[in-house]
Amino acid sequence: MTTQATPIRLRPPGNRVDQRAIPWWRWQLVLTAATLAVLLVVPGIFIPPARFWLVLAAIVVVVIAVPLAVLLPLWWYRVHRWEVTGTAVYTRTGYFFQESRIAPMSRIQTVDTERGPLEQRFGLATLIITTASSAGAVTVKGLDGEVAAELAHRLADITKLIPQDAT
Amino acid sequence: MTAVLTRTSDQWRRLDWRTIAITTATLVGFTGVSGFSLASVVSWIFGWSLASVLAWLVPGVVLIVAAGFVGDWLRWTRTRYRLSADRLEMHTGVFVRKQRSLPRDRIRSVDISAGIMLRLCGMAKVEIGTGEHVDKDKTSLELDAVSRAEADRLRRELLGQGPAGESDDQVLAELDRRWVWYAPLSVEAFVLGSGAFGGLLSVAELFGFEADVLTWTYNFLDSMPLAVAILIVVVVGGVVGAVGALLLFVTTWWDYRLDRESAGTLRVRRGLMTTHSVSLTEERLRGVQVVETLGHRLLGAAKVDAVATGLAEEEHGEESDHKTLLPNAPAELAHQVAASVVNAATSPTDPSILCGHVTAARNRRLTWATMIALVPATVLAVLGLLLTDVLLHIAWSWALVALGIGLPAAVDAYRNLGHAISGRYLVSRHGGLWRKTVALQRDGVIGWTISQSVFQRRKGLVTLTATTSAGRKRYSVYDVEEHKGLAFADTCVPGLIAQFLDPQPPS
Incomplete structure (x- = not known):
């Protein structure tokens, strides 16, 4: 018709x-890769026959992780977007699978913010909005x-004002 | 009338005392039969006389029966329930006392079931729930068992109906015996077919015949040409499965009847040996789904499921039948029942109102089918060239079979795609082996998810998913043209998605 x-x-x-999400994501990747590398290297120290292969695997992990840690967060920063209007919350993620x-305001049930240890270091937070x-x-x-906390408050206030029709 | 009702219903009540008698009788029967067969097997294996084995077993059986009787008697004395003006309360538990209380205005389901023993005594089991399956212990309580009349009283009072007769009930559907012939085409037929063979083997094993049965079967099949042997196995399995599915259908759906009661409650009644009555208040209903398996679709049959909040979705067996409003029946009737369930003048699931999808969606499906056929075939062919010719033959026969099945299946899956808006309902259809047409209340849509892979983006397609609190929680329109899908979402729930569209549609 159109x-x-x-x-x-x-x-x-x-x-x-927030721009600080880039270093946050980067540190997440670095820490994951580092943990994996350490888990490979430590047994390598105690088991001489397997040392070569374990250390090699650790090196491979590091070699793969470094470019990923540099590039992926930049990429993610470009594809993560959000918006809150008077009547709805709208988010977009992903590129290959966008x-x-x-979620309409009137159907929002709970608004939570979550801050992991790493997020706290960077002054970041995750906003979780659930519906029925x-x-x-x-x-x-x-x-x-701050933005997340303020948003959570605002959303909670708006959802209180709008006649609830959760399910 | 109401005053009398309130006064009488305010008292604490007990379960029916005959529950104890039934438990004890069942236990006597069960331990008697199993004890006797155990005794005969033991006496046969060890060569002892049956009488001496029984002499050892009988005291044990008596002890078990006595323990069962005392246990159930204790449970009976310590279980009480009360239906007051605003709550339904139950106290139960022999050692650990449990006190449950459900606010009456939260109660959404009253399910009544009765096994053969309960039915003979005119009794029934009642399960009362708030329609949330979050924590079964907190959201439902079970009265096991009360008299049939009491079960009916509870159901009528809790679901907000007067104690009037059934004259104002509207019958939406009743069992037609001919539907039985659709049963063998269900998935159960295949499962039962193989299950029955396994059952036969385990019975044979119990009597030490397993080796004999296997040898006999093997020799018999070995004497035939291979093709005939395969045919025999398939036919025997199919027949056994079909008979099993017929029996299952008859026991489950005998005396089936779907009613709409005066207070707007849908009620399904069914069962041959064990009878079930499942009630669903209309406020929980968010839509209906018509499901056609490939076999049923070819025969023109379909079944109708409810899309409701708080119905057990993942559970299997008896539970999964809870959402079925109509078993496999002629498709025309299924669409008609779907329409009357949602109170619509025209059927929202009617195939003729559906709007088909663009050919790009078909090409995607054809690509998938080709990939599934050719990727493994290529890998096998490369390996075959390097290693052995056998793999080459597997490769081309795989490619032929996979393309032969896959390409028609892809075209069929494409033809089954469709969406529409029918009054208060959003309609979407998809699937090949299981074709599902869902009609979801537009008011019940509590959010949209629009997903688009790179491949979809190149072809200008999106998958539009409506999230809801009922049924499977998400219902999708697959591979719809981007602008059409967005316009569709905008029409379904006005004023939500429009603000994020570019350019903004005229409102």
Whole structure:
């Protein structure tokens, strides 16, 4: 029915995540790779016959991890976006498998912020918005701690004002 | 009338005392039969006289029966329940006392079931729940067992109906005996077929015949040409499975009837030996789903499931039947029942209203089918060239079979894609082996997920998923043209997605 010249598209959400998310993601990758490398090297110290192969595997892990830790966070920073309007929450993630989620304010059940130890170091927080559908939760990672807390408050207030119709 | 009701229903009540008698009788029967067969096997193996073995066993049996009787008597004396104006309370537990209490306005389901013994005594088991399956211990309570009349009283009172007769009930569907013939095409047929063979073997083993049966079967099949032998196995398995599926259908769906009761509750009644009555309040209903397996689709049959909040979705067996509103029946009737369940004048699941998808969606499916056929074939062929010719033959025969099945299946899957808006309902259809047409209340949509892979983006397709609190929690429209899918989402739930569209559609 709609065969106009400019077909409608879903525009990307307005906001990027906080820039500090880049070092946060980077540290996550570095720590994961480092743990893996240590787990490989430690037995290598005690088991001489397997030392060569274990150390080689550890080196491979490091060689793969370094470019990933440099590039992936930059990439993720580009593809993670979010937006909160008066009536809905909208997020987008991914490139190869892009996923856009929209949750209407009136259906929001809980709003939580979560801060892991690493997130705390960078002053970041994750915002988790749930609806009555277990498949409908919306999460925004890598927000500035203050912004996330303020958003959580705002959302809680708005959802209190809007007549609830959760399910 | 109401005053009398409130006064009488305020008292604490006990379960029916005959529960103890039934438990004891069942235990006597069970231990008697199993004890006697154990005794005969033991006496046969060790060559002792049956009487002396029984002399040892009988005291044990008596002890078990006595323990069962005392246990159930204790449970009976310590279980009480009360239906007050705003709560249903139950106290139970022999050693650990448990006190449960459900607010009456939260109660959404009252399911009644009765096994053969309970039925003979005019009694039934009642399970009362709030319709949430989060924590079964907290959200439901079971009365095992009360008299049939008491079960009915509870059901009517809890689901907000007066104690009136059934005259105002509206029958939506009743069992037609001819539906039985759809049963052998169900998945159960295959499972039962192989299960029955296994069962036969284990019975044979019990009597020490297993080796004989196997040798006999093997010799018999070995004397035939290979093709005939395979055919015999398939036919025997199929027949056994079909008979099993027929029996299962008859025991499950005998006396099936779907009603809409005065207070807007849907009620399914069914069962030959064990009877079930499942009630579903309309406020829990978010839509219906029509399911057709490939076999049933070819025969023009379909079944109808409820899409409701708080129904057990993952559980199997008896539980999974809880959401079935109509067993496999002629498709036309299924769509009609779907329409009357959701109170719609025209059937929302009717295939003729569905809007098909663009050919790009078909090409995606054809690509998948080709990949599944050719990727393993190529790997096998390369290995075959390097190692042995056998792999080459496997490679080309795999490619032929996989393409022969895969390409038609891909086209079929594409043809089954469809979506529509029918009144208050969003309709989506997909699937080949299991074709599902879901009609979901547009009010019940509590969010959208729009996913797009790189391949979909190149072809301008998206998969649009509506999230909801009912049923499987997410229902998708697969591979729909991007602008069409977005416009569809906008029409389904006005004023939600429009603000994120570019350019904004005229509202």
